[in-house]
Amino acid sequence: MKYIERYKRALFVLFFLLNSPITQAIGFSETSMPVMLKYAHQVRHSDPNRCIDLSEKYRQKNRIQESNNKSTSTTVEQDNATMLLAYCHAQLDQYVQSFALLLPLAQAQKDAETKVRTLHIIALEIPKDERLQLSNATIIRLLSEIQHISINNKPLDHSENTNLLLLLTLTKLSLDEDFYRDAHIYIEEIKSLLKNSKSQEEHGWLSYYQGLYYDKVGQTHLSSLYFQNANQIAEKYKLIKLSSLVKNSTIQMYQSKYRFKLAFEIANQNIELQMRTRNKVKQATSIIQFAILKRQNKEAEEALIYLFNALEIIKSYRHRALLAYVYLELGRTYASLAQQGNSTNDIELAQKYLQNSRVLFNQLGKVHFKIETLLLLAKLNIINNDPAVAILQLEKSLQLSSQNYPLLRVQAYEMLALSYELISDPEQAIQHFKNFHALQNNIKERLFKLQQLQISEQLQLLEQTLEQDKLEVLNEQLRSKSEIYQNSAYIFMILFLLTGIGFVYKLGRNKKLRKSARVAIHNINFHARSKLPTQQNHINQFSSIYRGRPQFYALVDIPFLSGLNDLVGDLLANEIERKLGIQLTQYFSNDTNIFHIRDNQILFITEQKNYTKAADFAFSIEKFFDQFTLQNQLPQNISTGVVAFPFLQNVSRAITASRTIHLNSLALFAANQIRVEKEKSSWIELYAIDNLQPAFFDGDLWELGQVAINKGLVKVNGSDPDYNVNWTVKNED
Numbered sequence: 063m064k065y066i067e068r069y070k071r072a073l074f075v076l077f078f079l080l081n082s083p084i085t086q087a088i089g090f091s092e093t094s095m096p097v098m099l100k101y102a103h104q105v106r107h108s109d110p111n112r113c114i115d116l117s118e119k120y121r122q123k124n125r126i127q128e129s130n131n132k133s134t135s136t137t138v139e140q141d142n143a144t145m146l147l148a149y150c151h152a153q154l155d156q157y158v159q160s161f162a163l164l165l166p167l168a169q170a171q172k173d174a175e176t177k178v179r180t181l182h183i184i185a186l187e188i189p190k191d192e193r194l195q196l197s198n199a200t201i202i203r204l205l206s207e208i209q210h211i212s213i214n215n216k217p218l219d220h221s222e223n224t225n226l227l228l229l230l231t232l233t234k235l236s237l238d239e240d241f242y243r244d245a246h247i248y249i250e251e252i253k254s255l256l257k258n259s260k261s262q263e264e265h266g267w268l269s270y271y272q273g274l275y276y277d278k279v280g281q282t283h284l285s286s287l288y289f290q291n292a293n294q295i296a297e298k299y300k301l302i303k304l305s306s307l308v309k310n311s312t313i314q315m316y317q318s319k320y321r322f323k324l325a326f327e328i329a330n331q332n333i334e335l336q337m338r339t340r341n342k343v344k345q346a347t348s349i350i351q352f353a354i355l356k357r358q359n360k361e362a363e364e365a366l367i368y369l370f371n372a373l374e375i376i377k378s379y380r381h382r383a384l385l386a387y388v389y390l391e392l393g394r395t396y397a398s399l400a401q402q403g404n405s406t407n408d409i410e411l412a413q414k415y416l417q418n419s420r421v422l423f424n425q426l427g428k429v430h431f432k433i434e435t436l437l438l439l440a441k442l443n444i445i446n447n448d449p450a451v452a453i454l455q456l457e458k459s460l461q462l463s464s465q466n467y468p469l470l471r472v473q474a475y476e477m478l479a480l481s482y483e484l485i486s487d488p489e490q491a492i493q494h495f496k497n498f499h500a501l502q503n504n505i506k507e508r509l510f511k512l513q514q515l516q517i518s519e520q521l522q523l524l525e526q527t528l529e530q531d532k533l534e535v536l537n538e539q540l541r542s543k544s545e546i547y548q549n550s551a552y553i554f555m556i557l558f559l560l561t562g563i564g565f566v567y568k569l570g571r572n573k574k575l576r577k578s579a580r581v582a583i584h585n586i587n588f589h590a591r592s593k594l595p596t597q598q599n600h601i602n603q604f605s606s607i608y609r610g611r612p613q614f615y616a617l618v619d620i621p622f623l624s625g626l627n628d629l630v631g632d633l634l635a636n637e638i639e640r641k642l643g644i645q646l647t648q649y650f651s652n653d654t655n656i657f658h659i660r661d662n663q664i665l666f667i668t669e670q671k672n673y674t675k676a677a678d679f680a681f682s683i684e685k686f687f688d689q690f691t692l693q694n695q696l697p698q699n700i701s702t703g704v705v706a707f708p709f710l711q712n713v714s715r716a717i718t719a720s721r722t723i724h725l726n727s728l729a730l731f732a733a734n735q736i737r738v739e740k741e742k743s744s745w746i747e748l749y750a751i752d753n754l755q756p757a758f759f760d761g762d763l764w765e766l767g768q769v770a771i772n773k774g775l776v777k778v779n780g781s782d783p784d785y786n787v788n789w790t791v792k793n794e795d
Contacts, residue, residue, distance in 0.1 A: 095142055102146055107302035109340040110153040116149035141176050152187035154343045161193050174208050175224045181205060182227045185235055198235045205232055225255060237278050245275050266295035266304050269511045277315050305335055322359040342379040346372040348460055350391055357395050358767050365395050386422035389415045390435060397438055408441055433459045440477055449481035472501045486740030589658035591636055592643030597659050607655050607667055614679045616666040617726035619701040619734055623662040637693055650685050676704040681746035701737040702745035709750055716756030724763035732787040746780040
């Protein structure tokens with residue numbers, strides 16, 4: 063509760079800040095700017111082309127005056143003009159020109175303020191692939207050296223604004239490199255620095271980086287909270303850059319959670335924001351982003367409409383890099399349509415746009431995108447039954463990657479294995495499949511380490527909160543003692559009484575702290591709303607439930623939970639999920655174990671002796687949700703994926719309890735198709751044939767499960783036996 067109270071106080075402070083006046087924008091020293099540069103600075107986001115023209119004219123004017131020995135500009139003004147020119151080039155994705163202007167400033171023996179502002183623009187505006195001479199690690203080292211000097215020698219010349227830029231830059235780079243602890247320390251320093259600041263823009267940037275931090279460590283609710291605060295400040299004070307970054311980060315957060323409805327809403331707002339400017343690059347980019355969301359939501363036809371709209375903007379502006387990118391997305395979208403219907407026309411269009419994209423990326427030297435293009439072309443050639451050409455393209459992609467881009471390399475190895483299998487070369491197919499497996503395991507290991515870092519950071523935040531409470535109690539005691547020791551003997555007697563009271567208070571406080579710790583552990587093990595155990599619950603793990611008696615695992619997708627906040631509001635949604643947890647526990651009593659796996663998915667585990675067959679178990683679950691949704695006036699249909707455990711009767715431990723969930727997800731994937739198309743509740747059961755060898759499932763169960771179904775090794779039973787499930791939709795993009 064203490065942890066929640068702290069964030070309530072933080073929200074109150076952020077709300078109060080919304081009503082304070084705004085100071086000058088961070089990033090540039092406007093006080094030393096001449097009139098021409100001040101206007102260029104004002105339009106740097108709304109009209110970057112105008113900003114470039116004015117900044118360039120000012121620099122040319124200075125060069126002419128210098129040649130005639132009539133220059134009156136200061137070094138600060140010249141540096142401002144150069145940085146502003148570079149910044150505006152970056153707003154148009156002209157990163158080569160921007161970096162060429164900034165690199166000399168970063169390498170020159172400049173004052174700390176100029177150095178910090180230059181590195182700030184490089185780090186935040188230029189992607190790291192476009193500035194190989196200054197990696198994230200190098201910039202962190204340079205800024206840390208400046209910070210160390212300012213702490214041990216003297217403060218930075220131009221004050222809090224420069225210190226803020228330094229800390230914001232270190233925060234962003236630390237998050238990019240997954241240095242969560244460092245990022246948290248920098249955020250705390252920024253909060254301390256802005257304690258008395260009345261600048262709304264500064265507090266808006268703080269909220270934005272707090273949102274990024276909590277998104278990185280998996281605290282989606284807190285991340286949404288801070289993004290919302292930053293967005294409110296940005297919109298109120300027309301801070302185009304901050305508003306655009308907040309919206310993009312929010313879209314990516316919802317996109318990663320497959321919450322496309324919310325992502326569409328924010329993406330629409332981003333398009334409206336960019337359309338109010340004259341930045342054609344950002345306009346086209348925002349439309350492409352919306353098209354990608356449409357395609358990922360299985361709306362490829364609509365995605366094409368938005369992509370062609372973006373193409374019109376790009377062709378009128380003649381931006382080669384963006385043109386190559388929109389060609390890539392057009393090719394990717396036509397490729398997804400080709401996979402759905404295997405249309406020759408779609409394949410030809412996909413190949414046309416991908417070839418155009420490949421030529422442009424080759425000219426621009428964009429290695430990552432060249433590899434992506436080759437992989438898509440190879441996939442199309444495999445679909446088109448031309449594996450020989452696909453092999454050449456895949457080998458070329460591996461050659462270009464040069465041990466970089468592991469996610470792209472793993473795709474290449476997988477398709478190479480398939481291609482060699484198609485041309486009947488099992489030796490090469492096996493070799494590439496081994497490479498695929500090895501690299502995939504390496505990627506999974508790195509993702510696991512990253513997840514461990516995120517969990518560790520969350521636990522450290524909890525420990526920090528508890529420790530802060532202890533320090534507050536200790537500080538209060540010390541202050542009381544200090545005051546008492548300064549008094550007379552009479553006060554000494556009172557001190558004795560107060561010490562006793564303090565001791566009792568300390569015991570009570572420690573009891574509260576222990577209770578808070580237990581509550582925190584409970585929150586980790588149980589879902590925040592439904593109070594059902596989660597997958598992380600160590601008290602009741604899947605493996606400990608099995609007692610040698612066969613079980614049914616039923617993974618249920620409940621669509622109304624995904625959009626419950628939007629449907630009924632946050633307070634009522636919380637009450638409905640609480641009631642759902644209580645009624646589920648009462649309805650299924652002690653014969654069924656229930657886990658809240660994801661926000662919209664619940665896992666039911668029961669012994670097979672309780673139900674004659676899987677269909678009865680699925681019907682029992684559907685019956686409960688029919689009653690619950692009718693009672694609460696909610697959308698009624700659900701999907702259920704059922705798998706028996708052990709899955710292989712002859713080798714009961716071949717597929718563990720935790721891996722069985724992957725098969726449940728595959729069954730649920732099929733059940734969802736039936737539910738969406740038939741608009742009714744559905745269930746699918748997967749069960750293996752007798753004596754199926756466990757070695758067949760040595761690998762990714764999602765992929766191997768589909769193969770087993772296609773080969774008839776795994777049978778499918780369901781609520782709609784005549785429905786033809788499309789098992790390949792998952793691999794569309």
